[in-house]
Amino acid sequence: MARQDGLYSALLARGITRRDFLKFSAAMSAALALPASYAPRVAAAVAAAPRIPVIWLEGQDCAGNTEAFLRASHPTVAELVLDTLSVDYHETIMAAAGAQAEAAMRGTMSTYPNGYIAVVEGSVPVADGGVYCTIGGKAFSDTVIEVCRGALVTIAVGSCAFDGGLPGAAGGPTGAIGAGHAVPGAKVINLPGCPMNVQNLTATIVHFLTFKAWPATDAMGRPLFAYGQLIHDQCERRAHFERGEYVTAWGDEAARSGWCLYQMGCKGPETYANCPTARFNDGTSWPVKSGHGCVGCTMPNFWDQMSPFYRRLPTVGPFATDTTADQVGLGLVGGVTALTAVHAVGSYVRKRRSDADARAELAAVSAPVAPPMADSSARSDSSTEGRTDR
Numbered sequence: 001m002a003r004q005d006g007l008y009s010a011l012l013a014r015g016i017t018r019r020d021f022l023k024f025s026a027a028m029s030a031a032l033a034l035p036a037s038y039a040p041r042v043a044a045a046v047a048a049a050p051r052i053p054v055i056w057l058e059g060q061d062c063a064g065n066t067e068a069f070l071r072a073s074h075p076t077v078a079e080l081v082l083d084t085l086s087v088d089y090h091e092t093i094m095a096a097a098g099a100q101a102e103a104a105m106r107g108t109m110s111t112y113p114n115g116y117i118a119v120v121e122g123s124v125p126v127a128d129g130g131v132y133c134t135i136g137g138k139a140f141s142d143t144v145i146e147v148c149r150g151a152l153v154t155i156a157v158g159s160c161a162f163d164g165g166l167p168g169a170a171g172g173p174t175g176a177i178g179a180g181h182a183v184p185g186a187k188v189i190n191l192p193g194c195p196m197n198v199q200n201l202t203a204t205i206v207h208f209l210t211f212k213a214w215p216a217t218d219a220m221g222r223p224l225f226a227y228g229q230l231i232h233d234q235c236e237r238r239a240h241f242e243r244g245e246y247v248t249a250w251g252d253e254a255a256r257s258g259w260c261l262y263q264m265g266c267k268g269p270e271t272y273a274n275c276p277t278a279r280f281n282d283g284t285s286w287p288v289k290s291g292h293g294c295v296g297c298t299m300p301n302f303w304d305q306m307s308p309f310y311r312r313l314p315t316v317g318p319f320a321t322d323t324t325a326d327q328v329g330l331g332l333v334g335g336v337t338a339l340t341a342v343h344a345v346g347s348y349v350r351k352r353r354s355d356a357d358a359r360a361e362l363a364a365v366s367a368p369v370a371p372p373m374a375d376s377s378a379r380s381d382s383s384t385e386g387r388t389d390r
């Protein structure tokens with residue numbers, strides 16, 4: 001049971017024009033990979049939508065996803081859609097504190113059973129009874145279980161809430177895990193990234209408002225509209241990769257010319273995300289565009305599996321463009337890689353590669369190696385639980 005005072009009226013009250021709203025609807029249709037003809041349907045659904053209460057929990061994290069959520073110096077309709085969701089509880093930004101804050105959370109849970117969205121930011125520490133993160137004298141892990149089990153859906157924002165992130169990396173003492181792992185059986189949608197792109201949060205919610213269903217996800221609970229394609233296949237530097245034009249030192253002529261960052265450690269060939277198209281900061285840029293390689297932050301266990309961040313990948317990973325994140329996650333790309341390696345090698349020898357480094361690179365491509373992915377089977381139970389096909 002969501003609130004009936006209406007999302008569209010809340011947007012109008014915030015100064016959004018009808019024109020802006022229609023532009024937003026068209027942009028959301030594009031973000032969700034829907035045909036342009038869906039824009040009026042998206043607009044009608046969002047215009048009629050009630051305000052959905054949100055409980056935003058924050059555990060072990062840097063608050064980067066809250067920053068992404070709040071980036072409102074130049075508010076867009078997307079930001080205001082999120083702003084008008086009725087965030088009833090958010091430990092970092094709410095004015096209330098202590099018992100008053102806890103009462104707000106409990107009030108939302110009891111008034112809207114199975115009718116609120118639980119957003120989890122940060123990892124959930126479970127070692128030693130969860131003592132490494134307590135709020136109001138209670139283990140964060142207990143609060144996450146209680147809140148997420150009573151929610152319409154749980155959206156885990158950022159890499160820490162996805163699979164433990166940095167606190168869950170090797171050597172971390174807190175037993176940090178992601179929300180989906182912490183609440184088995186709960187309906188969880190994962191929006192990994194460090195931080196997540198707020199456009200993907202908006203689009204996920206707009207999908208629900210439009211179709212009354214959550215977007216289709218991969219086996220790790222990541223929406224396919226945002227995590228269904230390799231960064232490498234969407235990258236504006238890809239033509240340089242194909243021509244063997246690589247940056248080999250920070251600040252060199254190749255860097256100034258915008259060449260490929262593969263040899264500087266870019267993980268784009270093994271990372272699934274829509275960063276090149278969604279971009280950040282009002283669509284201004286994204287890491288590769290600004291000159292830094294992708295670090296693979298949307299992938300499982302990326303702090304361990306994708307580091308060292310500045311070392312070249314052990315394989316170019318010439319995956320076919322229809323290879324899916326699930327295939328990569330399940331380690332099935334070996335066959336695909338073998339099949340496409342022939343093509344890749346053929347392409348390479350036609351390209352301008354004449355120095356010794358280029359020959360060594362070619363040898364590496366000819367010996368495909370399974371991508372450095374974490375075993376996702378431990379999480380697949382909970383992630384597939386929330387799988388929804390439209």
Ligand code: SF4
Pocket residue numbers: 231232235236237238239241259260261262266267268269288293294
């Ligand atoms: S390796 Fe990185 S910089 Fe080069 S094309 Fe792929 S994603 Fe872009």
